[in-house]
Amino acid sequence: MDTQDTKDPAAARPVLEGPDIARVLTRIAHEIVERAKGADDVVLLGIPTRGVFLARRLAEKLQEITGRKIPVGSLDITMYRDDLRMHPPRALARTEIPGDGIDGRLVVLVDDVLFSGRTIRAALDALNDIGRPRAVQLAVLVDRGHRELPIRADYVGKNLPTSLRETVKVQLTEEDGRDAVLLGAKPASA
C-alpha cells in the first residue's frame, strides 16, 4: 500500500517470486471452491490497484477449476477511508460491480496486503451502499500482521511476520512489470 517508494528496491528482499505467487493463487482458488461448496454464487471484488489484478487472476483459476465464468469486479474505497480528512483528496479508482449485483451472493474481497485492517473496514462500508451479500470473505496475498481492527482474512497467500520498521511491497506484472513480494526496511526519515 505504500506509495512513497524512496528506498532502494535492490535492498528489498523478495519473499515470494513469480512462480510462488501463481502457486499461492491456485491454492486460494481451490480453498474458495472447497469452502463455498463449488463457488456457485461467488463474486470476486478486487480493491484497487493491485487487488483488482489479483481478483482477475483468481477468477481465471476458478474458471479452470469449476468450468464456469466467475463474476469479477472492483471496489474503490477511497471515499470510505477513515483518514480521508487527513490528506488532500485522492484520485478515485474504478468501482465496477458485475451485472448481476452482489445481493445474496458470496462476495470475496481481494487485496494484496492485509495490514491494519482499515482498508477492509472501508471496503465493508462501501459494500453496504451497493447491496447485501449473503456473506463476505477476504482473500489476501500477504498478511503482515499489526491489525488495528478486529478483522481477519479467510484466505491468506502467505503469513509474513513483520516489524513496523519494515515495508511490504507487492509487485504484479500488470502494474509493475514483474511478480514479486518484497520485504524492505522503512526509510529512516519516515
Place this chain on the structure above:
Amino acid sequence: MMRHLISAADLSRDDAVLILDTAEEMARVADRPIKKLPALRGRTVVNLFFEDSTRTRISFEAAEKRLSADVINFAAKGSSVSKGESLKDTAQTLEAMGVDAVVIRHGASGAPYRLATSGWIDAAVINAGDGTHQHPTQALLDAFTMRRRLVGRDAGLGQDLAGKRITIVGDVLHSRVARSNVDLLHTLGAEVTLVAPPTLVPVGVERWPCEVSYDLDGVLSKSDAVMMLRVQRERMNAAFFPTEREYSRRYGLDGERMAKMPEHAIVMHPGPMVRGMEITAEVADSDRCTVVEQVANGVSIRMAVLYLLLGGNEPAVTHTRPTGSEEK
C-alpha cells in the same frame, strides 16, 4: 492557500483533466440503487443564489446531497438581502454558522471573487455564475460531455480535447458560459470559434484565445461540436439585432444546417433553450443534441469539484489566482 473555484481560466490542464476523470467515477454512482457517497459527511454547504436559477441550483443540491453534505439553500428573494443586507453581512452570517463551502450565483460579475478574497469568510467559494463573467462548472460539464461523445467514456480518461474544433454560436456578449468555455477549452487544447452577430461580440474579443466568425454556414462543416447559446433578453437594454426572425435565420440551428455538420458532430446547449429562436425543435429533439445529457453530467461534475475542494484536509485542485509574481 487558495481553495476556490472562481474562474475556468484558473484551472491548469492537469487540474481540469483530474476533475473530468473524477466526474467519470462519480457518474457511476447514478447507476447504483443507493446514490450516495460519504465523502462530505459533516460538511455544510450553502447554496447562495442572488439570481434566479433552476437547473444549476438543483444540480448543485443533488451533487451535495449525493456526497452526504448538509445543504442549506439561500435564495435572495424573500431573504434579508431583499431588506437591504450587504454581501459582506450575509457572508459573515454564514461564517458564524460554520459553513464549509459557499456556492454562489450573483448578478454582479466579480461577486464570488470578492467573497473569496475579502477575508469575510473561511469557506471555500464555488462560482455558480456571476453576471456576464464566468460559470466554471458549466464549462467543465460541457468539456466532460464533449470528451465522452468525441473521445469516449473510458478512452477519454486522462485525455484532454486536443485538436477538437468547437463552435460557440449566439449571444456571446452576455454569456458567462461562452467566456468560461473559451478559457477551459483552450486550456484543454481545443480550437474554439465564436459565431455571433457583430453587435453580440464583446469588445476585446481579439485577446481571447479563439477565432471569431460571422458566417455560421462556413464553420459548421468544420465543427466537432456546436454549442448554441440562448439570446439573453433579460440582460439586453438595447436593440442588438433587427428582428428575432432575422436572428434565427442567420444564427439559428435548424435541421438543414445540422445536416452540414460532420457525421460525428454533436449539438450542445447550456439550457434553457428557446425553441424556434436559436434552435429548432427538430434539432433540439434529435439524438445529436446533448442537452439532457449535459444536465446529468452537471451533477457528476459538481460532485467532482466538491469532492476535490472539500473532501480532504486541503484541496486537490491547486488554484492559481494571480497574486503578483505568479504567472497566469
